[in-house]
Amino acid sequence: GAGVSQSPSNKVTEKGKDVELRCDPISGHTALYWYRQRLGQGLEFLIYFQGNSAPDKSGLPSDRFSAERTGESVSTLTIQRTQQEDSAVYLCASSLKWNEKLFFGSGTQLSVL
Amino acid sequence: QKEVEQNSGPLSVPEGAIASLNCTYSDRVSQSFFWYRQYSGKSPELIMSIYSNGDKEDGRFTAQLNKASQYVSLLIRDSQPSDSATYLCAVSIYNQGGKLIFGQGTELSVKP
Numbered sequence A: 001g002a003g004v005s006q007s008p009s010n011k012v013t014e015k016g017k018d019v020e021l022r023c024d025p026i027s028g029h030t031a032l033y034w035y036r037q038r039l040g041q042g043l044e045f046l047i048y049f050q051g052n053s054a055p056d057k058s059g060l061p062s063d064r065f066s067a068e069r070t071g072e073s074v075s076t077l078t079i080q081r082t083q084q085e086d087s088a089v090y091l092c093a094s095s096l097k098w099n100e101k102l103f104f105g106s107g108t109q110l111s112v113l
Numbered sequence B: 001q002k003e004v005e006q007n008s009g010p011l012s013v014p015e016g017a018i019a020s021l022n023c024t025y026s027d028r029v030s031q032s033f034f035w036y037r038q039y040s041g042k043s044p045e046l047i048m049s050i051y052s053n054g055d056k057e058d059g060r061f062t063a064q065l066n067k068a069s070q071y072v073s074l075l076i077r078d079s080q081p082s083d084s085a086t087y088l089c090a091v092s093i094y095n096q097g098g099k100l101i102f103g104q105g106t107e108l109s110v111k112p
Helices: none
Strands: A005-007 A010-013 A019-024 A031-037 A044-050 A053-056 A065-069 A075-079 A088-095 A108-112 B004-006 B011-014 B019-025 B032-038 B045-050 B054-058 B061-066 B071-076 B085-093 B099-102 B106-111
Touching: A005 A088, A010 A019, A019 A088, A019 A108, A031 A075, A031 B099, A044 A065, A044 A075, A044 B099, A075 A088, B004 B085, B011 B019, B019 B032, B019 B085, B019 B106, B032 B061, B032 B071, B045 B054, B045 B061, B045 B071, B071 B085
Parallel strands: A010 A108, B011 B106
Antiparallel strands: A005 A019, A019 A075, A031 A044, A031 A088, A044 A053, A065 A075, A088 A108, B004 B019, B019 B071, B032 B045, B032 B085, B054 B061, B061 B071, B085 B099, B085 B106
């Protein structure tokens, strides 16, 4: 595609439900990042993929969070048993290879009621 | 100590002035440094990247890197109201698989 695509753009869920967020990177981009941005805050690193493997998962806030990437393309971020503190914008970004310019998607606004 | 630190601001400058944005980082083996701009409600977009000590200029923007002092800055000359945004410093942590860590961002307001 022309850019990084994220879906859904908005997600409202009830506390305790599971949610799955999707990211389609730019075709051919080997590196893919997930960040969380709470209102008025900076970008919090969650996880980074190089190809289909994740060299660094240290940013995942708890074991309720998981992510995978398949085919060096689509990635999904899953949050189990959502809590109100999970409410934030989840941003996905990709780059041709690590250490290069990131292209960001429009984000998924997650609201946990 | 946070890995990447910025003053949150807001930094207010008059139109036409030079805006100076600063960032410090903690990891001495960091290799790559980036400045992103984020308008309210939008996703970040890259302004500048810098990899070597010294200055790098691109139009009205100049990035400055001093690895010995673990300091990177962004200067915006002839600031315009359209430059009003949050500016995010990002540092690639080489010895942690290359993850890119962002600072909290500095909010810049350019007054007409």
